[in-house]
Each structure stands twice: as structure tokens, then as C-alpha cells.
Amino acid sequence: MGSAEQDEYAAFKEKVRRTVFMDNLSPIVTESVMRTALDQYGTVKSVEFLPNYLEPQNMPRCALVEMEKEKQAEVVISTLSELPFMMSGMPRPVRARAAVPEMFGDRPRKPGRHLHVHWLDPSDPNFEVANKLKQLVKKHSTENAVMLKHQLEKEEKLAKQQGETLKANYKKYEMLDTLMADGTVRRLARRYNFRISDDSGPSTFH
Template sequence: METSEAQYAEFEEKIKRTVYLDNLSPQVNESIVTQALDQFGNVKSVRFIPNYLESKNIPQCALIEMENQTQVNAVISDITQKPFMIGGMPRPVRARKAKMEMFDDRPVKPGRTIQCRWVEPNDPDFEVAKKLKELAKIHAVEAEYVLKKQLEDEEKLEKQHEESLKAAHKKYKMVDSVIADGTIRQLSRGYHLNVGDD
């Protein structure tokens, strides 16, 4: 299908308005992402990039179209400088500008034609195709290892957060019990401090 130059230019502008988010929680949906990024401007669309090779419990990637490029830069700058909060919990999300290759519905560049052919063993390009196939297998193994390591790191981070929350909760309970049983009043008298009724 032929793509007009105007359609292609429009798509290029869309790319400039789009931010790519990586390492989103598998539980995150469109409304959560929209709500999290609304502080930077108007979110026009959220599109999750499907992963056909791995299980469903892995981190997700998404393409988020904002209203303009300034908003995209603000999202990237903010996420790069501080943790991205989703549902009150920090998440090690990565953000960068979108690239054309990230869109599965990208139009064909005007004037460009794509040809496919079967490469026979006696073809001069057969060895090149064979090397590319082997390289793709190596990349798949490496990606699987990196993903496994990333999931392990995230599980450790989740445990750390859980332990921090439990410790904070324990401290608050202890403070509440000191206030409730009158120990704080006794301490304030001993140190000659004025403690109000609240």
C-alpha cells in the first residue's frame, strides 16, 4: 500500500510527541499510566507493546502519545531524575523518546519498496542470512538472561520495600502505644516538657 508524503510526515510528528516507557509492572493498565502522566500534560493515547515471546508476568513497555514534544521531554526528564510512582510505590521505570521501529503500524516510507525472497544454500547471501539467524538466537538467549536477572532484582526491591513498610508500621504502633499508655506524659514531666492534650 502506497503511503503519501503527508501521511508519512504526520506519522513522523506523532513519533516526536510519543514517549517510550519500559519496565512497567505487568499489573499496570492504560488508566493507571494516563493518571500517572497527566501531571505532565494531556495524554492522547497509551499503547502497550505486546510481548509474544515471554510469559505474562514480565514488565511491560508502552508508547504514550502526549500533546507535544515539550511534554515528552518533561516526562523523560522527571523519570530520569527521580523514581516513577505508580499506586504510591516507586517503580524503576525507564523513559526515552520513541523511535519509528517501535511502532508495528508504521507506514512505508514514500518511494521505498520491500522485497522478500527465499535464499537457497547456493545463493551468495545464504551465509549472511545464516549468520543473522545465529545472531538472533544469541540475542534471544541474552535477552532471556537479562530479563531473568531484572525480575530477580525487582523481587529483591519488592522485599526491601515490604520490610521498610513493616518497620515503619512497627514504629508508628510503638509511638501510638507510648501515647496511649501515658508513658509520654511521664517522660515529659521528667524532662520538664510541656505536652499538649493531643
């Protein structure tokens, strides 16, 4: 039997194997939407949205989804790799791949691993490289913020249109249901010599 540290890390590795990393998500997507969308593949144990610190308000664009079983996670990955998968009606195909330990912020320390961290001195040859990378990150963040704002505006507009369409369709079905219930449809059927099915099943015109 291993140490408590080894047992903890072994349990963590099992969790990683049944977890799916999903990205290209819309910031509009919620945990309940994720659970509903993936419920067809198995039981979703947890959904953890990962903040993107390079974008305004740290908006999550990816998530770690832990399934109940490793096989379920494999099915999610294979299915989303082969077919375009839209979530919540957003025009953005979601991508999925197997999670890796480095994606988990609360991952336990790997047994036997030691990290050494130090600040770079301006005289260090790598200081200039690190500084250039920092400037590139700032530039990327600014460009990404503009793109994200435009994308969110389009998705919010689409979500509003979808909501209005659903409401309109609901009103139509509600009206038809009322006409069936108060006998209007049967009176019209007799008036125009239409035949409709009996009450034992869905009403249809012939």
C-alpha cells in the same frame, strides 16, 4: 487538501512527535506506575508496552508513552537524559528518547511507499549471512534469558523488602497517631515535663 491517506499519515506523525520511547524498564513496572511517574510532566494519553520477542514470555522492557502535547514529551526526554530516573523503586535507571515511526506496529503506510519482500534461496550469496545472524540471535536470546532471570529475582526481592519497610513504617505512624488521639502523649509530656504544641497544628515536642 491532501488525500485521506496523506491526512492519516500526517496525524500519525503528530502522534509520533508527542510520543516518548522509554526503555530499560523492569518487567515489574505496570501502566499505572508509568502514568503516576510521568504525570508530573504532563498528561499521559496512552502507554503501550512493546514485547521483546528475544526474551522469555516476550517480556516488555520498553514502552511508547504518548503525552498530550509535544512540549511535554520534550520535557520528559530532556529531564530523563540529564538525571537518573528510577521507576517503582527498581534499581534500573530508565532511559528516554524521541519515538520514531518505525517503533509503531500500527503505523499507517507512508504515502507512495512500496515494499518488496522475497524469500532467500540457499544459493543466494546473502543466505549464509542471514543464517549466521539467525544463530547469533539464538545465542543472544539464551544468554539474555539467564541474565533476565537473575535480574528479576533481585528486583522481586527488593520489591518485597520495600513493601515490608512501608508496612513497618505505616504501623509506626499508626501507633503514634493512636497515642496522640487517646491522650497518652500529653500524659507523658506532663509526667516528664515536656511541652507540646496545641491542637491547631502538628504536634511537636520541645
